[in-house]
Every structure is written in structure tokens, then in C-alpha cells.
Amino acid sequence: MSSSSLLPSSPNERTEKPPNNPPRKSTTTLILPTLQTSLSTIGHFLLPECLIVHSPPQVLHETSWLDGLRGVAALLVVLQHEHAMVNMGLHRCYGYGHDDETRSLAYWPVVRLLFSGGSFAVMVFFYISGFVVPRRMIQMLHEGRQTEYMEALQSAIIRRHVRLLMPAFFSALLIIVFYHITGFEENWSGGRASNIFVEFLWWILDCLHTLNYFTAFAMRYNPVTWTIVVELKGSMAIFAWLFVVHRLRPQRRILLTLALSFFLVLFGLGSWFAAFFVGMLSCELDLLNASGELTHIWLPWTKISHYLAQHKRLHALVLNAGIILGLLFASTPMLKGPSAKEAIERCAWPETLFNIVPYHYWQNWPTLEYRDFWYFWGACLLGISIKEVKWAKSLFETNFAQYLGRHSFSLYLTHLVVGATFSRIIFILCGYSHLGGPDANWPFDRIAVGAWHDYFPASVGPQGLTPGIILNLMLTLPVMFFVAEMGTKVFDRPSVRLSQWVWEWYQLL
Structure with a gap:
């Protein structure tokens, strides 16, 4: 083939390829996808869990029941x-002062936990923290991983501060x-x-x-962050104690x-830390029970445990009785009177239980x-029995x-601000005049007291179960749950990542 055959035979056969440049996109074309992505991200962030259609199923683990118990608390x-x-x-004794209002269902044992069980719930928090926080380290001790245990202990001490304080501060x-x-x-x-x-500036000083x-x-x-302070003290006490006894045999x-716990609750006025x-x-x-090692360790209650293990029905009866007793102890009412003795005599609660208190x-x-x-005894009985x-x-x-x-941590930290604003408005509308009126500050002085009283009165029905209170809970709880979900995303989960980052940074020092 000659070289001339490679050339076009005429000028008409010559074609020039257009430049391979992509078409220029308009500003709208560039911005719109970014805006759509941003709106989608914000929408997904604000979407409550209950509205997520394709949410992955939650996988239960061995301590999931403690997560649920913490949430209920x-x-x-x-x-x-x-x-x-x-x-x-509502904390007072049933029938206190011969007042018909204190004979409401809200004052009954166990039932009263739905109305005034928050004080007991705090003790449950402390028991759960004692169960969950040192679990990994105790497992390392059982497996003889002493070196890894020391590193885990050091990590826990550092991360625990960030994990608790960062959500509280933020x-x-x-x-x-x-x-x-x-x-x-x-x-x-103290005012604004x-x-x-x-x-x-005041917030910074408060954090310090x-x-x-x-x-x-x-x-x-x-x-409510007073419990965070106790959580930190209790966690550090556990870490220190675990370091002191980590070389001892499990028995x-x-x-x-056990001896330390009894000392704290009986003689040390330390039921929280116990x-x-x-x-x-x-x-x-x-x-130890999960690994099968518990059967090889003698403890003061070993014979009783073996006996109950051989009698399944009696074992079940004892455990269910533990739940009932735990709920009764959790229902201990608040006394009111010029002296403890006189207050006990006025209270429709077993006097013996008060006399047992050190x-x-x-x-x-x-x-x-x-x-x-x-x-303390109620939280321990419930924790041991429910499991x-x-x-x-x-x-x-x-x-x-x-x-x-x-969302328990976030719900705990954010519920007061919802109650002090949203709930207060609903209560004023239902006729609770002490929360509003002309003497209240803005905007509560602008809300018509009792505007909804005809439909949801504040003075009709048993104590704690008036239509106004029921309406408030129906409207407020969803708002609190939504705010709690936002708090979980904004400061609760990030605190876990931040605590891990602080520990990794510390290791580089």
C-alpha cells in the first residue's frame, strides 16, 4: 500500500474532530444536588426513629436488659x-394527714413509682453502672490477662471522664x-x-x-447533673478498688x-456507693456463672444456691418474691413531721421498716x-432477680x-428544659394557676390560665390522674423523646467517639 493511499483523496474528505470538552454546567445544576444532599442529611437527622421505615433490627446482647432497665429508670x-x-x-405516705387526696391510687405501693419513682430510679442507675462499667476488666482478670487489664483500667479512667462530662457540659x-x-x-x-x-463565661466557670x-x-x-457527679465518684471508687483487689482470687x-458494700450501707451512710x-x-x-467457674468457688450462700438449683419451682418463687420485695422497698414514702418519731407514727407504712434503718x-x-x-436494697433485689x-x-x-x-442519658439531661417550657404552658392552659398569671415572667404571663379547663380540668379526678396531667403527658412525652433523640446524636454518641480519641491521643504522649 502506497503512502498516498493513506491521505484523503479530496479536501471534502478531510474532517476535523470536535474538541473533547464537556458541556459547561449551569450554577443551578451544580448547587441543586448539593442542596438536595444537605436537605436529605438534615431530614434524616431530624427524623424520629419511629418514622424510619427500613431501620435495621436491634440485636440483643447479654446486658441488653440493663439498657432497658436504665431507660425505664x-x-x-x-x-x-x-x-x-x-x-x-406525691412522695408522702398514703393517707397522710387524713387527707382524701393522699388516698389516691398515686400513693399506693408500687403504683406510686409511676408518679414519684424517680428518686429510686437514681439508685438503679448506680447499680447498673457498677454492673456494666467494670465488666470488660473483670473478664480480663478471669482470663489471666493482667497486662491488658492494666491498660484497660487506665483507658477506662480517662474515657469515663469524657463520656460523662462532655454530654453534661454540652x-x-x-x-x-x-x-x-x-x-x-x-x-x-441565680438569674440570667x-x-x-x-x-x-459563667458556663465555663461552672464547667471548671x-x-x-x-x-x-x-x-x-x-x-440533674448531680447524679453525674456521683457517677464519676462511684466509677473512680470502683476503678481504685478493682486495682487494689485485682491480684486476689475471685473468691x-x-x-x-461484699464486706465493703455492707460497711458502706450499714455504717458509712454510703448507700449510693454501695x-x-x-x-x-x-x-x-x-x-463466673457464665464460664462455669462459679460452681468451683465456695461462697457463704453456696449451699442455698445449690438447693434452689435442685428445686426449680422454689427457685422461681424466691426470685419472683425478690422482685416484689424490691418494688415494695422502692416504694418507701417520704416522711413529714416535726420529728422522725412523730412522722413515722403518722405514716401508713410498716413502722418496723423505718426502725430497721440505721x-x-x-x-x-x-x-x-x-x-x-x-x-439500695430495692435496686439490688431488682437487679439480681430480674436477670x-x-x-x-x-x-x-x-x-x-x-x-x-x-436515649436514656440524653432524655435524662434534656427533659427539664422541655418540662419548664412546653409542659408549663400546657399546665397553665389546663388551670394550674401557680405556674402562670400576671406575676409570672414572659411568656407565661401572656397565656390564659385555664383556657382548656372545661375540657381538661386540673381539679377533677384522683390526685396525679387529673385530665390536665394526662393531657400534659400525652403531649409532652413525644416532644421529650424527640429532643432526647437529637441529644443522643448531638452530644451523647459523639462523647463516645471523643473519649476514644482522647485515649488514643493520650497514648501518643
């Missing part, structure tokens, strides 16, 4: 604070921003700063004060932990330490209980 705290806005007397910051933007009357003592920048949790009580902007470690240690004790027994629990009368004694009773355990593994458990 958080809900009890919410219910107590909601009822306390309109009736502070939720308080969001509360400050909310009140300054909306202008609502603040729900913290002149502007938000001064408030930020709370960092010294050995002397702090609670954050100024979120009073001796269990017996020493709950942490009993939770840790329950965790170790649970791990003397030092009464020294600060009229404070409520005497209730903590029985709350072994199938029907009770399954209640806390239901979807709703697990939902509450996933």
Missing part, C-alpha cells in the same frame, strides 16, 4: 419531675443558648446574665467547678467487695437519707424499653 425520673410541677406531695451550653434565643424564663437559680457572652467533682454538687444550668475479691459495688459484685458472679440515716432529719437505705426471671427480663428487652435505653 430515666422515664421514671421524667414522670416524677412532671408530676412535681403541679403536686409536690447539654448545659445548649440550654443556655435556647433560653437566650427564645427569651423564656430560665429554670436555673445580662447577655449571652457573659453567660458563656464541676471538673472538681469531689467537692462539686451539680452544674448550675442543669440541676476473696467477692468476699471483700450500689456501685454490689453492681460490680453481681457482674463478677454473672461472669441510726445515722436519721441524724440529718428532715433530709431523706432514710429512703436511700431501702432504695434470672425470664418474664421480667423480657420486659426490658422489648423495643420500647430498648428505645428508652438508647
Whole structure:
């Protein structure tokens, strides 16, 4: 083939290829997908869990029931604070002062937990933390992984501070921003700063004060954080104790932990911290039982355990009785009177139970330490029994209980701000005049007191079950759950990642 045959025979046969340049996109074409993605992300963020159609099924693990128990406990705290806005007397004894109002269903044992069970629920928090927080480290000790245990202990000490304090600090910051933007009357003592920048400075000082949790009580902007302070103290006490006894054999470690728990609750006025240690004790027994090692360890109750194991019906009866007793101890009412003796005589509650309470629990009368004694035993009995009773355990593994458990920390930290604004408005509309009226601050002075009274009166029905209260719970709880979900996404889950990052950063030092 000649070279000339490779050339076009005429100029008409010559063609030039167009440049391979993509068509220029308009600004709208570039921005629209980005805007759609952003709106989709925001919409997914704000979408409540109950509206997610294709949500993955939740896989239960060995301590899922504790997550559900924690969630239900958080809900009890919410219910107590909601009822306390309109009736502070629900803690009192049934029939106190021969008043018909105190003979309502809300004052009955066990039932009263739905109205005033938040104080007991806090003791349940402490027991659960004692069970869950040291679990991985105790398992390492059982497996003889001493070196890994020391690293895990160091990691837990560092991460625990971030895990608890970051949500507490950040939720308080969001509360400050909310009140300054909306202008609502603040729900913290001491008044509001002149502007938000001064408030930020006070918030920083409040955070620094709370960092010294050995002397702090609670954050100024979120009073419920007093339990976070106790959680930190209890966690550090567990870590220190576990370090002291980590070289002992499980039998001796269990017996020493049991002795420490009894000392704290009987002689040390330390029922809160005793709950942490009993939770840790329950965790170790649970791990030993799961591995089959518990049968090779002698404990004071070994013979009783073997006997009950051989008699299934009696075993089930004892465990169910433990649940009933735990609920009864959890129902211990608040006393009111000039002296403890006179208050006990007025109360329709077994006098023997009050007489069993050690003397030092009464020294600060009229404070409520005497209730903590029985709350401790109630929390321990429930924790130990529920784990072994199938029907009770399954209640806390239901979807709703697990939902509450996933958002329990955020629900606990955010419910007060919803109650102090949204709930208060509903209560005013239903006729609870002490929350509104011309003497109240904006915007509560602008709301017509009793505008809904004809439909949802505040003074009709048994105490704690008036139409106004029921309406408030029906409207408020969904709002609280939504806010709690947002809090879980904004500061709860990020605190887990941040705590891990802080630990990794610390290892590089």
C-alpha cells in the first residue's frame, strides 16, 4: 500500500474532530444536588426513629436488659419531675394527714413509682453502672490477662471522664443558648446574665467547678447533673478498688467487695456507693456463672444456691418474691413531721421498716437519707432477680424499653428544659394557676390560665390522674423523646467517639 493511499483523496474528505470538552454546567445544576444532599442529611437527622421505615433490627446482647432497665429508670425520673410541677406531695405516705387526696391510687405501693419513682430510679442507675462499667476488666482478670487489664483500667479512667462530662457540659451550653434565643424564663437559680457572652463565661466557670467533682454538687444550668457527679465518684471508687483487689482470687475479691458494700450501707451512710459495688459484685458472679467457674468457688450462700438449683419451682418463687420485695422497698414514702418519731407514727407504712434503718440515716432529719437505705436494697433485689426471671427480663428487652435505653442519658439531661417550657404552658392552659398569671415572667404571663379547663380540668379526678396531667403527658412525652433523640446524636454518641480519641491521643504522649 502506497503512502498516498493513506491521505484523503479530496479536501471534502478531510474532517476535523470536535474538541473533547464537556458541556459547561449551569450554577443551578451544580448547587441543586448539593442542596438536595444537605436537605436529605438534615431530614434524616431530624427524623424520629419511629418514622424510619427500613431501620435495621436491634440485636440483643447479654446486658441488653440493663439498657432497658436504665431507660425505664430515666422515664421514671421524667414522670416524677412532671408530676412535681403541679403536686409536690406525691412522695408522702398514703393517707397522710387524713387527707382524701393522699388516698389516691398515686400513693399506693408500687403504683406510686409511676408518679414519684424517680428518686429510686437514681439508685438503679448506680447499680447498673457498677454492673456494666467494670465488666470488660473483670473478664480480663478471669482470663489471666493482667497486662491488658492494666491498660484497660487506665483507658477506662480517662474515657469515663469524657463520656460523662462532655454530654453534661454540652447539654448545659445548649440550654443556655435556647433560653437566650427564645427569651423564656430560665429554670436555673441565680438569674440570667445580662447577655449571652457573659453567660458563656459563667458556663465555663461552672464547667471548671464541676471538673472538681469531689467537692462539686451539680452544674448550675442543669440541676440533674448531680447524679453525674456521683457517677464519676462511684466509677473512680470502683476503678481504685478493682486495682487494689485485682491480684486476689475471685473468691476473696467477692468476699471483700461484699464486706465493703455492707460497711458502706450499714455504717458509712454510703448507700449510693454501695450500689456501685454490689453492681460490680453481681457482674463478677454473672461472669463466673457464665464460664462455669462459679460452681468451683465456695461462697457463704453456696449451699442455698445449690438447693434452689435442685428445686426449680422454689427457685422461681424466691426470685419472683425478690422482685416484689424490691418494688415494695422502692416504694418507701417520704416522711413529714416535726420529728422522725412523730412522722413515722403518722405514716401508713410498716413502722418496723423505718426502725430497721440505721441510726445515722436519721441524724440529718428532715433530709431523706432514710429512703436511700431501702432504695439500695430495692435496686439490688431488682437487679439480681430480674436477670434470672425470664418474664421480667423480657420486659426490658422489648423495643420500647430498648428505645428508652438508647436515649436514656440524653432524655435524662434534656427533659427539664422541655418540662419548664412546653409542659408549663400546657399546665397553665389546663388551670394550674401557680405556674402562670400576671406575676409570672414572659411568656407565661401572656397565656390564659385555664383556657382548656372545661375540657381538661386540673381539679377533677384522683390526685396525679387529673385530665390536665394526662393531657400534659400525652403531649409532652413525644416532644421529650424527640429532643432526647437529637441529644443522643448531638452530644451523647459523639462523647463516645471523643473519649476514644482522647485515649488514643493520650497514648501518643
